[in-house]
Amino acid sequence: MNRQARDKLRLRYEQELFERVLPFWEQHSLDLKYGGLFNNLDRDGTVYDTTKHMWLLARQVWMFSKLYRMVEPRQSWLSIAESGMTFLAKHALRPDGRVFFAVARNGQPIYQQRKIFSECFYALALAEYARAIDHTEHLEEAMRMVERIWDWAYDWSKVNRPSLSGAAPAQMLAVPLMLLHLIDEVMISTDCSSEINDCFKRIALHVHGNHTFEYVSPDGHRLDGPNGRLINPGHVIEAGWFLQKAATKVGDSSMIEFSRSMIRNSQSVGWDDVHGGLYYFVDAEGFSPVQLEWSMKLWWPHCEALYAHLLNYANTSDSKDLVSFQKIDDYVFSHFVDPEYGEWYGYCDREGRVTHRFKGGPYKGCFHVPRALLLCWQLLQHWPLSAD
Amino acid sequence: MNRQARDKLRLRYEQELFERVLPFWEQHSLDLKYGGLFNNLDRDGTVYDTTKHMWLLARQVWMFSKLYRMVEPRQSWLSIAESGMTFLAKHALRPDGRVFFAVARNGQPIYQQRKIFSECFYALALAEYARAIDHTEHLEEAMRMVERIWDWAYDWSKVNRPSLSGAAPAQMLAVPLMLLHLIDEVMISTDCSSEINDCFKRIALHVHGNHTFEYVSPDGHRLDGPNGRLINPGHVIEAGWFLQKAATKVGDSSMIEFSRSMIRNSQSVGWDDVHGGLYYFVDAEGFSPVQLEWSMKLWWPHCEALYAHLLNYANTSDSKDLVSFQKIDDYVFSHFVDPEYGEWYGYCDREGRVTHRFKGGPYKGCFHVPRALLLCWQLLQHWPLSAD
Numbered sequence: 012m013n014r015q016a017r018d019k020l021r022l023r024y025e026q027e028l029f030e031r032v033l034p035f036w037e038q039h040s041l042d043l044k045y046g047g048l049f050n051n052l053d054r055d056g057t058v059y060d061t062t063k064h065m066w067l068l069a070r071q072v073w074m075f076s077k078l079y080r081m082v083e084p085r086q087s088w089l090s091i092a093e094s095g096m097t098f099l100a101k102h103a104l105r106p107d108g109r110v111f112f113a114v115a116r117n118g119q120p121i122y123q124q125r126k127i128f129s130e131c132f133y134a135l136a137l138a139e140y141a142r143a144i145d146h147t148e149h150l151e152e153a154m155r156m157v158e159r160i161w162d163w164a165y166d167w168s169k170v171n172r173p174s175l176s177g178a179a180p181a182q183m184l185a186v187p188l189m190l191l192h193l194i195d196e197v198m199i200s201t202d203c204s205s206e207i208n209d210c211f212k213r214i215a216l217h218v219h220g221n222h223t224f225e226y227v228s229p230d231g232h233r234l235d236g237p238n239g240r241l242i243n244p245g246h247v248i249e250a251g252w253f254l255q256k257a258a259t260k261v262g263d264s265s266m267i268e269f270s271r272s273m274i275r276n277s278q279s280v281g282w283d284d285v286h287g288g289l290y291y292f293v294d295a296e297g298f299s300p301v302q303l304e305w306s307m308k309l310w311w312p313h314c315e316a317l318y319a320h321l322l323n324y325a326n327t328s329d330s331k332d333l334v335s336f337q338k339i340d341d342y343v344f345s346h347f348v349d350p351e352y353g354e355w356y357g358y359c360d361r362e363g364r365v366t367h368r369f370k371g372g373p374y375k376g377c378f379h380v381p382r383a384l385l386l387c388w389q390l391l392q393h394w395p396l397s398a399d
Numbered sequence: 400m401n402r403q404a405r406d407k408l409r410l411r412y413e414q415e416l417f418e419r420v421l422p423f424w425e426q427h428s429l430d431l432k433y434g435g436l437f438n439n440l441d442r443d444g445t446v447y448d449t450t451k452h453m454w455l456l457a458r459q460v461w462m463f464s465k466l467y468r469m470v471e472p473r474q475s476w477l478s479i480a481e482s483g484m485t486f487l488a489k490h491a492l493r494p495d496g497r498v499f500f501a502v503a504r505n506g507q508p509i510y511q512q513r514k515i516f517s518e519c520f521y522a523l524a525l526a527e528y529a530r531a532i533d534h535t536e537h538l539e540e541a542m543r544m545v546e547r548i549w550d551w552a553y554d555w556s557k558v559n560r561p562s563l564s565g566a567a568p569a570q571m572l573a574v575p576l577m578l579l580h581l582i583d584e585v586m587i588s589t590d591c592s593s594e595i596n597d598c599f600k601r602i603a604l605h606v607h608g609n610h611t612f613e614y615v616s617p618d619g620h621r622l623d624g625p626n627g628r629l630i631n632p633g634h635v636i637e638a639g640w641f642l643q644k645a646a647t648k649v650g651d652s653s654m655i656e657f658s659r660s661m662i663r664n665s666q667s668v669g670w671d672d673v674h675g676g677l678y679y680f681v682d683a684e685g686f687s688p689v690q691l692e693w694s695m696k697l698w699w700p701h702c703e704a705l706y707a708h709l710l711n712y713a714n715t716s717d718s719k720d721l722v723s724f725q726k727i728d729d730y731v732f733s734h735f736v737d738p739e740y741g742e743w744y745g746y747c748d749r750e751g752r753v754t755h756r757f758k759g760g761p762y763k764g765c766f767h768v769p770r771a772l773l774l775c776w777q778l779l780q781h782w783p784l785s786a787d
Binding site: 059 | 439441447448449450499501502503505506507508509510511561563564565566567623624625686687688689691692693694695746748749750754755756757760761
């Protein structure tokens with residue numbers, strides 16, 4: 012990709028991010044009555060459900076704090092982050108450190124998951140907001156949350172998930188991947204090299220040949236049944252770039268190479284050669300995944316793939332990585348974007364038809380789209396000289 | 400429908416049931432090593448997951464016990480029921496009356512839902528099996544289970560589902576519908592007229608004009624948000640014929656008429672005029688349902704609709720009911736049936752393409768297909784003279 016093509020791409024991503032994606036959330040997500048942010052927004056921004064999903068609200072706080080700190084200190088961005096963070100601190104956080112998954116418009120709790128991810132996103136939000144406003148105590152609180160999450164991470168009975176004797180012990184890719192991301196984002200002033208190495212080792216346990224499995228036994232063996240054959244290509248691609256970022260920081264070149272292969276292999280495994288787009292789930296042995304939505308094309312794996320392939324290409328100058336990036340970019344801009352109302356659709360069927368018209372829902376907030384656009388835009392701005 | 404058409408239809412359903420659906424389960428579901436029944440069967444019957452889902456195993460016990468008692472006392476049918484019931488009693492039932500949702504092949508527990516439906520299907524299985532083998536104590540045990548379920552039914556905190564202050568109090572259509580079915584199937588020698596009337600009243604609370612909502616407030620008011628707009632057409636159609644059966648038994652003619660309208664209105668609300676088939680979920684106000692699978696076409700709503708429309712037609716001779724039946728019958732026989740390996744596919748996308756090749760999974764067992772075929776076949780055999 013020559014400089015001219017890169018400039019053109021950067022401009023396209025810049026316009027998509029600042030003119031069509033961020034304004035959607037700036038205009039429609041603020042709850043002026045009860046504070047905090049709405050996340051269930053229809054195609055045109057209409058609030059179709061006032062339930063507030065805390066993990067998404069935390070992601071939006073993270074996003075606008077990041078923009079304020081990394082792009083420019085716009086007061087309006089900080090206000091959105093502040094409104095979200097105030098609501099989170101008041102209504103999402105329980106005294107024991109657990110975080111509600113969903114609350115009503117006025118903050119009364121609706122649902123508590125028996126997982127750890129709402130807590131993870133709360134810590135990410137708090138840390139990034141603390142750095143945006145330069146607030147040491149908030150950052151320290153976020154770091155204490157990460158330590159608590161670390162204690163829970165591999166034993167979910169601590170967050171009330173019962174573990175019964177017939178369930179094969181399993182490790183989820185999501186856990187070490189998330190912990191690595193928490194270290195990178197929150198534990199910035201702490202030496203976490205042994206924890207980072209632990210995450211590297213645990214992630215590597217999921218990789219068997221060209222396949223990165225979502226679930227393996229705690230010592231890395233394949234599991235029986237559908238869970239043991241399950242691949243979530245978007246997840247693996249996301250894990251790939253998280254891993255690459257961490258490995259680059261600590262200068263682990265073999266882990267960098269490993270993460271590149273994870274991304275490339277998952278693109279091959281996950282791409283639908285007939286209709287285009289990345290499958291949501293794949294069964295490694297060709298059975299039908301039991302998830303009803305397995306063949307759908309979701310926005311977020313494509314967001315992860317945009318940045319991961321561009322990152323690979325920036326560092327390798329390998330045309331195969333550029334081809335993968337362009338494939339995803341073509342799919343995204345011909346399926347998910349909505350020039351009329353902004354933000355992206357989240358869900359297409361296998362053939363690529365939009366199945367859900369809303370832009371925000373219980374699992375889609377202000378996060379993957381702006382994060383991917385921001386990361387790509389930053390990478391294109393600071394393109395490594397070696398890749399020219 | 401004249402006698403000749405009826406005979407032809409009866410023969411077609413008879414062949415589908417006895418030659419292509421039941422043999423699939425007879426040949427592939429028995430676990431000869433650990434006892435009990437497999438339910439995760441691929442297109443050709445291959446076991447792709449040895450996990451046993453207790454609510455499906457209970458449904459299969461119910462089905463084969465019913466066949467033994469109502470069709471003919473085939474020893475092989477009773478053996479299947481016995482194998483399933485023995486496994487259930489040994490591995491599914493906890494001392495406190497709760498029933499595991501899923502167990503490993505050898506019976507060790509894997510998962511416990513915080514719902515009441517595994518318990519309901521256990522009671523149905525036990526009662527029908529008791530009647531098949533004429534075992535009074537088993538039947539009494541099933542009746543005691545129903546009494547316990549009755550106590551839990553409208554307060555799921557008794558089955559460990561936390562109820563948080565922000566969640567609007569709601570009643571699920573599934574609950575009174577299931578209780579009515581339990582009365583009909585299990586409490587055969589008991590006077591339950593006040594309980595039946597309670598179920599009638601509670602089901603009626605869900606009906607607002609042409610729409611029957613899945614969730615309403617306990618006093619029948621509409622709820623805010625996606626849950627408050629949600630319609631599950633297959634569920635409503637099933638509720639319709641359960642209600643009609645119970646209302647017929649107690650001679651409540653206005654409730655019979657009410658149930659007919661529920662079935663007819665849900666057919667109109669649920670039918671996809673563009674691609675055919677019944678939607679899985681519909682939002683009454685035209686928003687996109689948040690469920691990713693909302694526009695898919697599932698086997699079971701069509702199974703319920705086959706019998707419900709045929710029942711309406713048998714009792715009304717109204718050609719509109721016959722047209723609805725034929726619409727569903729056409730869709731089923733051109734989409735779900737598999738003449739090569741038997742049983743039916745369970746899942747099509749909106750356009751009607753099969754998305755999952757398996758015949759049995761965590762939510763699809765030996766139940767809706769043979770039940771619908773059996774009920775239709777029986778109805779066609781004992782066609783009301785008034786409908787001729």
